Amino acid sequence: xxxxxxxxxxxxxxxxxxxxxxxxxxxxxxxxxxxxxxxxxxxxxxxxxxxxxxxxxxxxxxxxxxxxxxxxxxxxxxxxxxxxxxxxxxxxxxxxxxxxxxxxxxxxxxxxxxxxxxxxxxxxxxxxxxxxxxxxxxxxxxxxxxxxxxxxxxxxxxxxxxxxxxxxxxxxxxxxxxxxxxxxxxxxxxxxxxxxxxxxxxxxxxxxxxxxxx
Numbered sequence: 082x083x084x085x086x087x088x089x090x091x092x093x094x095x096x097x098x099x100x101x102x103x104x105x106x107x108x109x110x111x112x113x114x115x116x117x118x119x120x121x122x123x124x125x126x127x128x129x130x131x132x133x134x135x136x137x138x139x140x141x142x143x144x145x146x147x148x149x150x151x152x153x154x155x156x157x158x159x160x161x162x163x164x165x166x167x168x169x170x171x172x173x174x175x176x177x178x179x180x181x182x183x184x185x186x187x188x189x190x191x192x193x194x195x196x197x198x199x200x201x202x203x204x205x206x207x208x209x210x211x212x213x214x215x216x217x218x219x220x221x222x223x224x225x226x227x228x229x230x231x232x233x234x235x236x237x238x239x240x241x242x243x244x245x246x247x248x249x250x251x252x253x254x255x256x257x258x259x260x261x262x263x264x265x266x267x268x269x270x271x272x273x274x275x276x277x278x279x280x281x282x283x284x285x286x287x288x289x290x291x292x293x294x295x
Contacts, residue, residue, distance in 0.1 A: 107201035148239040149177040155251045175274040
């Protein structure tokens, strides 16, 4: 799991453009991964010094193209059905912010890992698709497989899960949050996520005040 944060940057970096479903998901993965890496190489120093610029890039390149509500529903499982509308909206917002913060942190740790694209197979009329890639580690070691799960909406393909080295992003968070909900309830989980967000913000503010990001 030590490579998870860096890989997560590449995971979210494949954000799918809001174009018609005629564009194959594998082509979208190639295009968007390339764009994220291009932006990072050109602006990494600026992003490290000013996280607002980094978050702006994340908001533009990622947020519109992931279905965070679908991901939240899968993460919570039965607890989604038991939650009220307000809890669902608050959890989705906090989960989205968590992934964005994780992604932003990961971008600053990127060290030229190469993405390899495996053969893509699909049939006409399918509403779901899996795009398989591998990340070639910069420091050597075996390639790490990353599989992207898409579904087709009325207008575009969107991501609803990612499997990194056999571990599902959705399943990982589901196990973590289920225990918290069982012991303390949904509102306590949302409150703890909000608290973590504030602590992260304070940490970044202190870091900037004492000399910038490391």
